[in-house]
Amino acid sequence: MSIAGGYHRSVEAAAAAGCDCVQLFTKNNNQWRAKPISDDEARKFREALATKNISFPLSHASYLINLAAPDEVLRKKSIEAMVIELERAAQLGIPHVVVHPGAYTTSTAEQGIAQIMDSLNQILARTHDLPTTILLENTAGQGTTLGRTLEELAAILVGLDTRAHRLGVCIDTCHAFAAGYDLHSEIGFKKFVQDLDRIIGLSRVKAIHLNDSKKPLGSRVDRHEHIGDGELGIDAFRRLLKHPRLRKIPMYLETEKGFDSHGVDWDVVNLTRLRHCLGE
Ligand SMILES: [Zn+2]
Structure with missing residues (x-):
């Protein structure tokens, strides 16, 4: 949700759409710089969460950050920016910051993973x-983005075991689907959850997008589609929502904003489709 007009506006927008939780950028996601958050802004955000009954606020880090960058100037800049992301989240009372692991660009996957571990x-x-x-x-x-496979994510987590309590x-x-995990089929979904538990551990999964x-299975192209309108299909979401070991994990929509052909807010449409899966 957008923070235009103040952080509390993202919470109000989430509540208006019927959400139980909210994800936001705590700064412009395409800029390095950010002006500090005032105590008043932070207070309004926390108050909005309480009054609107929105739980599990989640922050998404800037897309500019590349913790795997072979260029030391860019990597240093990324480390600084991520520290600021964590400080801002803490100020707002947001427990987790989501970040993409990074891209190794001109180096190798192995070097990229080593750089990510060092950065983290x-x-x-x-x-x-x-x-x-x-x-x-x-x-x-x-x-060259890393984190396509569960094994790649696990390599980073295992390498940083001493910091495990602050990583998820x-x-x-x-x-996952574009990466080649067949969440569309019942058997593929079952296998993915088993692998996720074996390789990462379900207790470390703190959020689901x-x-x-x-785009099709294994296309390696990241293009989000409205729930049920894409290659995954509504049955994939029904299985996920009904999975006893996943249903307590907070889940966030990152689908396109706007209105459908009937003039209904797409967030409302997507949420309704998801809740319908649960018989709500
Ligand atoms: Zn996402």
């Missing part, structure tokens, strides 16, 4: 007094 180590050391945790999001594996995972359904996919 520095970030977590510098913010050791903050309660905020980092959630690594799985990716579609476009270009966010699973995006569109990214619910997005259908415009």
Whole structure:
């Protein structure tokens, strides 16, 4: 949800659409700079969460951040920016910040993973007094982006075991499908959840992004589609929502904003489709 007009506006928008939780950027996602959050803005945000009954606020880090960057200037800038992301989330009372692991660009996947671990180590050391945790999001594996496979995410997490309490995972359904995990089929979904538990551990999955996919299985292209209108299809979401071990995890829509052909807010349409799966 947009923070235009103040952080509390994202909470009001979530409540108006019928959400139980909210995800936001705590700064412009395409800029490095951000003006500090005033105490008054933070207070209004916390008050809105309480009065609107919105739980599990989640922050998504800037898209500019690349913790795997072989260029040391860019990586240093990314580390600084991620520290600020965690500070801002803490100020707003947001427990987790989601970040894409990064892209190795001109280096190799192995070097990229080593750089991510080093970056995360520095970030977590510098913010050791903050309660905020980092959630690594799985990716579609476009270009040289890391985090396409559960094994890649696990390699980072295992390597940072001493910081385990401040690291978790966010699973995006569109990214997993585009990465080659067949969440469309019943058998593929079952296997994915089993692998997720075995390789990462379900207790480390703190958020799920619910997005259908415009692109086919294994396409490695990240294009979100409205729930049920894409290659994943509504049955995939029904299975996920009804899964006894997943249903307590907060879930967030990242589908396109706007209105459908009947003039209904797409967030309302997508939420209605999801709740219909649960018989609500
Ligand atoms: Zn996502």
